[in-house]
Amino acid sequence: MKTYHGSCHCGAVRFEADIDMSLGTIKCNCTICTKMRFWGAQVGPDAFRLLEGKEELGEYRYHSMRDGHFFCKRCGIHTFSTGDSPRMGPFYAVFVACLDDLPVDELMGAPVRVLDGRNDNWATAPSEIRHL
Numbered sequence: 001m002k003t004y005h006g007s008c009h010c011g012a013v014r015f016e017a018d019i020d021m022s023l024g025t026i027k028c029n030c031t032i033c034t035k036m037r038f039w040g041a042q043v044g045p046d047a048f049r050l051l052e053g054k055e056e057l058g059e060y061r062y063h064s065m066r067d068g069h070f071f072c073k074r075c076g077i078h079t080f081s082t083g084d085s086p087r088m089g090p091f092y093a094v095f096v097a098c099l100d101d102l103p104v105d106e107l108m109g110a111p112v113r114v115l116d117g118r119n120d121n122w123a124t125a126p127s128e129i130r131h132l
Contacts, residue, residue, distance in 0.1 A: 001018050001019070001020045002018070002019060002020070002021070003016055003017070003018050003019075004016065004017055004018075004019055004094075004099045004100075004101055004102050005099070005100050005101050006079065006080075006094060006095075006098040006099045006100055007079070007098060007100055008053070008056075008071075008072035008074070008075050008077040008079050008098065009072070009075040009076075009077045010072060010074045010075040010077075012052070012053045012056040012072055012074045012075070013050075013052065013053035013056055013057060013070075013072045013077075013079050014050075014051040014052040014053060015048065015049060015050050015051055015079065015080065015094070016048075016049050016051060017041070017043050017047055017048045017049070017092065017094045017099075018043065018047040018048075019041045019043055019047070019094065021041070021102075021106050021107070021109070021110040022110070022111075023110075023111075024041075024110055024111035024112060024113050025039060025040060025041050025096055025107075025110050025111070025112050025113070026039075026040050026041070026042060026093065026112070026113050026114070026115055027039050027040075027112060027113075027114050027115070027129070027132045028114070028115040028116075028117040028132075029114065029115070029116055029117060029118045029126045029128075029129070029132055030115075030117030030118050031118065032060075032062065032069060033117060033132075034118075034131070034132065036069075036078055037132075038078075038081075038093075038095065039095065039096050039097065039112075040080075040081070040093035040094055040095055040096060041093070041094050041096055041110075042088060042091045042092070042093050042094075043091065043092050043093075043094065044088075044089075044090070044091060044092075045090050045091070045092060047092070048080070048092035048094065053072065056072055056073050056074055057070050057071070057072065057073065057079075058070070058071050058072070058073045059071075066083060066084065067081055067082065067083035068081060068082040068083070069081045070082070077098065078095055079094075079095055079098045080092050080093060080094045080095060080098075081093040085122065086122065087122060113125070114126060114129045114132060
């Protein structure tokens with residue numbers, strides 16, 4: 001477990017998260033994750049801390065309105081999502097590209113699990129993942 005620091009592009013939104021990269025990262029094939037090229041690390045609510053920029057955050061919800069997708073209203077960068085999954089319970093999904101102090105070697109060494117969010121099938125990976 002290590003504490004990583006993250007931000008949006010302009011620096012208005014800053015956060016930190018306690019992440020065990022050996023547990024892996026996630027990609028999802030749902031419509032929003034595909035369009036954003038989402039690549040995240042899921043953590044429990046107690047492992048995420050918003051440090052700055054609450055007033056600069058925009059939130060987008062769609063379909064079931066279950067998950068919140070947060071972005072900086074100044075620069076447009078998506079920084080994290082929130083949700084409640086059957087497998088993990090309440091969570092934050094931190095965009096790994098927003099982690100300012102995550103060495104590329106650490107990221108490349110982390111396993112990647114692909115989720116079939118497009119079909120609401122969270123237990124089985126989709127058959128096609130090359131586009132993610």
